[in-house]
Amino acid sequence: MSAPRLVVVHRDPETLAAAAAARLVTTVTDVQSTGAVPHVVLTGGSLGIRLLELLRDSPARAAVDWSRLHLWWGDERHLPSGHPDRNETQARDALLDHVDVDPALVHPVPDDADGTRTPERAAEEYAAELARHRRPGDGVAVPRFDVVLLGMGPDGHVASLFPEHPGLQADGTVTGVRGSPKPPPERVSLTFGALRAANEVWFVVGGEDKAPAAAMALRGAGERQVPAAGVEGTRRTLWLLDRAAAAQVPPALVRPASP
Template sequence: MTDRTPGVVVHADRQTLAEAAADRMVTTVVEAQSARGRADVVLTGGSMGSALLVALGSSPGRDAIDWSGVDLWWGDERYLPAGDPDRNETQARDALLDQLPLDPSRVHPMPAAGDDSDVDAAAARYAEQLAARAAEESPRQDVPTFDLLLLGVGPDAHVASLFPEHPALHEQDRSVIGVRGAPKPPPTRISLTFRALCAAHDVCFLVSGSDKADAVGLALSGTGPMQAPAAGVRGVRSTTWLLDRAAAARVPRQLVRPASP
């Protein structure tokens, strides 16, 4: 049986963390492509999501990936008009995606505001895209088995757009939901649910900064996902928290292993 206990790796600083995350992404994607000719990766937003992509753009390993055989997804999105600078998609394109030889049909941004009647319809449409991709693997699945899921964590321990005590945490049937009333602006968002997030082979949290230390410590202390949603995401094969020293200040010592030299 696969050990689903999270691993914790602490890096000296934010830049080292971003570079290590980029290396991990390269390794995972190359392995997936060697095994089955393609890879499915879920990107994260926020400052660390952009930092990873910038580091990947400067990494020699970037050219080891066949970018035409990569499907890119997002774990959540701010429900804003296309091209809005606060959208995760916009930030990812600016950081790296527009420089890569990607197959446009394999880049799957979450719908923008105005493309559907409302956020629920937008979420349902994204769920249909996931189901279509999943059907290529098995008719019994409605979510792809993502090779790598990248996630950030908020100071309140939210993950994707699943916030503490929010009704969205109770969703068990749908893979994608519209989130209304989020405590962090903008209040309307789209998010994968726990069921979809936990379909990934490998989950990798990327967290930097002292303002995240309490949230990281809470999520790794055994607290339930209602109080710390980040605690509710586990990979099928592995779950790894990549932290800088500031973010790791509250992590139980027995969970930490040093970064490779």
């Protein structure tokens, strides 16, 4: 039996990002209350970074023990550390530089500091880092992520897994991406296998340009055509949408959020 899939619609992108931030606080604190150290995979993009900014500015952030939280990235642009286009840089500016994280528990994707590290080498190094933090009983070559946050492109791509791209067929847990249809052309991404190891996958998607892809993914499109359709959590998959992104989703699939 497949894990539950829930579609929740918020009125606009700002409300969506705030609601997702609140959900994340609740989930992380629930895991921490058991004595466990959560593993969360962050995403980039405008909504993914806005979520972190709202969390930074929320009083609720004090409920999280930031020193007991593993942070990973679903994908990264293969650029030097500190480059403004890196997801890591944006996440640090938005939140991580403002809370008491343990640097040993923050796991950025290896960068291209001097032009000698290829995307493939960075992928191998990140896969090894993931494997080092695999917990007993995880059953996969990565930690059993508590939450994977994902955006989605208008073409249905997630992380740096693009429609009909060779990276969709990558083995292992991390792949180097070349020839990305979205700049920059070189990237590093978790694979389907790694993303599907999450307890929960949350798609945080806003904008009318995402509506066709969201509807296709939720109607069961093939993952080669719409990669978002190929990622589900082992316990639950949440599609957190604004009204514009949900415009073409079958009403029977949707649970409206509070006004």
